[in-house]
Amino acid sequence: MHHTDPKMQECIENCLVCYRACLSTAMSDCLEAGGKHTEPDHFRLMMVCAEICRTSAHFMLIGTPHHRHVCSECAEICAECAADCERIGDMAECVDACQRCAESCRQMAA
Numbered sequence: 001m002h003h004t005d006p007k008m009q010e011c012i013e014n015c016l017v018c019y020r021a022c023l024s025t026a027m028s029d030c031l032e033a034g035g036k037h038t039e040p041d042h043f044r045l046m047m048v049c050a051e052i053c054r055t056s057a058h059f060m061l062i063g064t065p066h067h068r069h070v071c072s073e074c075a076e077i078c079a080e081c082a083a084d085c086e087r088i089g090d091m092a093e094c095v096d097a098c099q100r101c102a103e104s105c106r107q108m109a110a
Contacts, residue, residue: 078102
């Protein structure tokens with residue numbers, strides 16, 4: 001079994017937290033709130049963010065060097081999702097999770 005360095009382990013955790021935050025917020029809070037919370041572009045971005053976070057965590061857990069490419073894209077999408085959730089408002093959990101994940105993934109992509 002390969003050893004995962006602490007920075008990568010932190011990134012995996014941040015990705016999984018962001019995955020859960022985006023998916024659960026979209027499927028509960030956003031659907032219940034409606035309106036701007038369910039605008040197609042916003043809702044789609046939250047689903048894309050959740051999926052790229054899950055995929056990034058998966059690639060790091062597998063131990064493939066390709067995680068750098070996926071983490072680079074993850075950082076970009078998370079930053080976009082954080083900004084959009086901030087624009088919508090009342091989504092602090094998602095904003096925080098996306099910002100933490102974006103920063104971790106930037107480090108993994110470097």
